[in-house]
Amino acid sequence: xxxxxxxxxxxxxxxxxxxxxxxxIMNPFCKECFIKHYERxxxxxIKRHKLVRKxxxxxxxxxxxxxxxxxxxxxxKLREKFDFELGVLHIDVGIPECTNERTLNVVEGFCRERDIxxxxxxLSGFLGGTTAEVAKVTRRPLCSLCxxxxxxxxxxxxxxxxxxxxxxGHCADDVTRFFFKNWISRDFLWISKLKxxxxxxxxxxxxxxxxxxxxxxxxxxxxxxxxxxxxxxCSRCSYFLRRDKWFDILRxxxxxxxxxxxxxxxxxxxxxxxxxxKRDFGECAxxxxxxxxxxxxxxxxxxxxxxxxxxx
Amino acid sequence: xxxxxxxxxxxxxxxxxxxxxxxxIMNPFCKECFIKHYERxxxxxIKRHKLVRKxxxxxxxxxxxxxxxxxxxxxxKLREKFDFELGVLHIDVGIPECTNERTLNVVEGFCRERDIxxxxxxLSGFLGGTTAEVAKVTRRPLCSLCxxxxxxxxxxxxxxxxxxxxxxGHCADDVTRFFFKNWISRDFLWISKLKxxxxxxxxxxxxxxxxxxxxxxxxxxxxxxxxxxxxxxCSRCSYFLRRDKWFDILRxxxxxxxxxxxxxxxxxxxxxxxxxxKRDFGECAxxxxxxxxxxxxxxxxxxxxxxxxxxx
Numbered sequence: 001x002x003x004x005x006x007x008x009x010x011x012x013x014x015x016x017x018x019x020x021x022x023x024x025i026m027n028p029f030c031k032e033c034f035i036k037h038y039e040r041x042x043x044x045x046i047k048r049h050k051l052v053r054k055x056x057x058x059x060x061x062x063x064x065x066x067x068x069x070x071x072x073x074x075x076x077k078l079r080e081k082f083d084f085e086l087g088v089l090h091i092d093v094g095i096p097e098c099t100n101e102r103t104l105n106v107v108e109g110f111c112r113e114r115d116i117x118x119x120x121x122x123l124s125g126f127l128g129g130t131t132a133e134v135a136k137v138t139r140r141p142l143c144s145l146c147x148x149x150x151x152x153x154x155x156x157x158x159x160x161x162x163x164x165x166x167x168x169g170h171c172a173d174d175v176t177r178f179f180f181k182n183w184i185s186r187d188f189l190w191i192s193k194l195k196x197x198x199x200x201x202x203x204x205x206x207x208x209x210x211x212x213x214x215x216x217x218x219x220x221x222x223x224x225x226x227x228x229x230x231x232x233x234c235s236r237c238s239y240f241l242r243r244d245k246w247f248d249i250l251r252x253x254x255x256x257x258x259x260x261x262x263x264x265x266x267x268x269x270x271x272x273x274x275x276x277x278k279r280d281f282g283e284c285a286x287x288x289x290x291x292x293x294x295x296x297x298x299x300x301x302x303x304x305x306x307x308x309x310x311x312x
Numbered sequence: 313x314x315x316x317x318x319x320x321x322x323x324x325x326x327x328x329x330x331x332x333x334x335x336x337i338m339n340p341f342c343k344e345c346f347i348k349h350y351e352r353x354x355x356x357x358i359k360r361h362k363l364v365r366k367x368x369x370x371x372x373x374x375x376x377x378x379x380x381x382x383x384x385x386x387x388x389k390l391r392e393k394f395d396f397e398l399g400v401l402h403i404d405v406g407i408p409e410c411t412n413e414r415t416l417n418v419v420e421g422f423c424r425e426r427d428i429x430x431x432x433x434x435l436s437g438f439l440g441g442t443t444a445e446v447a448k449v450t451r452r453p454l455c456s457l458c459x460x461x462x463x464x465x466x467x468x469x470x471x472x473x474x475x476x477x478x479x480x481g482h483c484a485d486d487v488t489r490f491f492f493k494n495w496i497s498r499d500f501l502w503i504s505k506l507k508x509x510x511x512x513x514x515x516x517x518x519x520x521x522x523x524x525x526x527x528x529x530x531x532x533x534x535x536x537x538x539x540x541x542x543x544x545x546c547s548r549c550s551y552f553l554r555r556d557k558w559f560d561i562l563r564x565x566x567x568x569x570x571x572x573x574x575x576x577x578x579x580x581x582x583x584x585x586x587x588x589x590k591r592d593f594g595e596c597a598x599x600x601x602x603x604x605x606x607x608x609x610x611x612x613x614x615x616x617x618x619x620x621x622x623x624x
Binding site: 183184186188245248249252253256257260263264266267270271272273274275276 | 495496498500557560561564565568569572575576578579582583584585586587588
């Protein structure tokens, strides 16, 4: 009963109401209490770290997977209470294994049912070729190129459409994995920003919030499954993630200390890690988007791709 | 061939001289090159973090185990080069499984052979009863009581005998384990001091240095075994350490990323972790030793033990 059992477990009782438990990730819960408990934890994090203020316009980045849909779902339930506006942006990243008509339909349907403003952005051709072709020609790993493009578009789209915050579905599993990867490569500047909220440090950079910072991936999955919310995640991301050494390591730690990731991010929330390194943001000489160089990473890839294509 | 093979491995060559390798922990080495490489790494750390200055008087805390003896051995070889004086303090902690005539003979013999000033301190009876009895009566775990007593005595003994630095054999395995334990309990003040050198912040606290900060436990063992240095470690400590969950977790990580602990501490060396918490040191109202309370932990245990004994 690590995730959801199909049948209620007669022996294990819900920690809150003593009815038979159906999910047991950190503690056993029945369906109703699990949902209540999950949403209360997200709400408490939002309050504690002041992720949201009255009148905010928040854009949720939704791929169609369990994490981003969990994030959009909780936020949609909290709209009235915290008095903010909510929009969802789904990007077609131009890689058919990742985004396609099915993911588009899932995300659009999700927003329609909840009366959330739905935005769609088609990235295919944005770089002058398909994302897969650009990755191949410029010899850049596809997942890294896709991530870079999404960050670029989310920030730009949010700003140009009047959103003052971007919410992502990053959860405790992601945060812990990011911490270790960046710790080993000593990117303390990146780690210092790995908080439930990263406040904008440039007029063109939109503030990021991570409402699921303390939630486990397994909890997001249970949250989606119990409510029977249709999902359509990127099979490519999951595939590569499961081949990642850090994924294996964290799974092993889980087996020994099942509350490790939760406790780890709870500490990271309050840890003060500073970095001597300062990256000053300016604006890209080409597209005007924020960058710590003269030309932003997206324009550099674009330029490189076109140069190689012309020379062939 | 994770530690030392009894026979030279014909297939694996020493990374430095191409002779057959006999030890392969992070890289394959023959005996001579391993020792050279080990000592060079310690020397580089000492220089990089300025652990030692000309004219220092350094007291090494030696239990008789592989780590503390490795530390004392490297330092004894570097005495002339860095121009410092060296002493060793071996404490009889009053627990026969940990320190006894055998450990005393091993440490004394080690010092005699290398012309290192040897000091011995007998803790038995220091608290008014044997350490085991005090632990039982005051319901304090024996290992925690032993650690507390040793820290107290080392600091006091060093200061009263003109030593301006204490060196311990803490290695990358210890540092990583301490980091995780203290991170989860959010003791960032402790973590911020987990560096190759912890400079004294009170006139009665002696500066600590950790010359083996970057070395792995397995490397210390190989260093001792290759040189056939007799050791006599505390069987109790090893036993409890191997039952520690963090020990298992780090072993599992090792299997996936064999350079993890090394890279982890290399990052911790330069990480800037701060803590809002400040612990101001004063002096114990009873014994005058540094403490962040009115009465130090050792005097509190002593007092508690005598109170319970009298009331029985």
